[in-house]
Amino acid sequence: MSIEVRVPTLGESVSEATIATWFKKPGDTVAADEMLCELETDKVTVEVPAPSAGVLSEIIAPEGETVGVNALLAIITEGDGAAAAPAKAEKPAAEAPKAEAAKTEKSVEDAPSAKKAMAEAGLTSDDVKGTGRDGRVMKEDVQRTVASGGAAAPAPAPVAVSRGPVAADDAVREERVKMTRLRATIARRLKDAQNTAAMLTTYNEVDMSGIMDLRNEYKTQFEKKHGVKLGFMSFFVKACCHALKEVPEVNAEIDGQDVVYKNYVHMGVAVGTPSGLVVPVVRDADQMGFAAIEKKIAEMGLRARDGKLSMAEMQGGSFTISNGGVYGSLMSSPILNPPQSGILGMHKIQDRPVVVNGQIVIRPMMYLALSYDHRIVDGKGAVTFLVRVKEALEDPRRLLMDL
Structure with a gap:
């Protein structure tokens, strides 16, 4: 049959x-x-x-x-x-x-995510000791092997398609790899955002001392009670939700000749994966507490890196946060995630001299960048939004008092 x-x-x-x-x-x-x-x-x-x-x-x-x-x-x-x-x-x-x-x-099938990770690292099943059932190689086994220096040299980067003549001795040292559907879609959507939106970016900086002090004081108790670490992302999500209530056009979108204002915040959190950038959505983030946000982001980030997110979990976002600081970025201009009208870029925390009460002091500072669609968000609204985020982050008590 x-x-x-x-x-x-x-x-x-x-x-x-x-x-x-x-x-x-x-x-x-x-x-x-x-x-x-x-x-x-x-x-x-x-x-x-x-x-x-x-x-x-x-x-x-x-x-x-x-x-x-x-x-x-x-x-x-x-x-x-x-x-x-x-x-x-x-x-x-x-x-x-x-x-x-x-x-x-070798009668045991390795995990698909492990196969993909091995291919990216230039490894085979023989190079990795499997800890799964019956010796099955899991993604974590590949990561451990790579961390211990067991990875082969990375494959050459793909060559750009549109280019001029290439010398024969250079051509033999090149590798042409077909663009994946995910990478092609990312490229198309980013270019569409540039072509469609009147995109503009405004910048500010935030003193992270308040959050870092609060986090250091309560992180042990927080993790003990909630079973998840207290990171910076939940503070940023809460601060953005707070600011979006005051400047709702940053949370809106253009649909034809209409502006759609959303009385909810579905927060997209950009996550880097081996295949490219994906943006899982934390739904109704404005109604969630710090612990719930941290748990959701950790869970979705893990599944994003394993390629286990569903399409539904990456649709319907109303605003996005992208953290380039985890890769060491000091300053950048994030590109909008259509059809959204705003995206906040976080960056590296760096000790810098600043003036406080007439005195030069060293503080942990972070640059913030808000890219927005100028067709729907005016400069005043964008600056107001970024200032409210800055105020909430520098004095987290304002979030509790709704100020």
């Missing part, structure tokens, strides 16, 4: 995907719910499990092919046909023992 393997529902507004990796090849025996392949959409990767046990008799859509929803991916043969398929592969009698030995040697 033949079972069809088809592309699953990919999420709202997503109509196609690219076959990223096949974990099985024709003739392989598969168990029910065992991962067959990985699809790459505009935002997330989707794993396709086997609908039933049997033998993968045919792959219809090879790696690199673009497929639509419900498209046929492969055929699995079960029952009598499944028994016949391996027999066909056993024709060369001399090769059968070798194949069987190889199969016994």
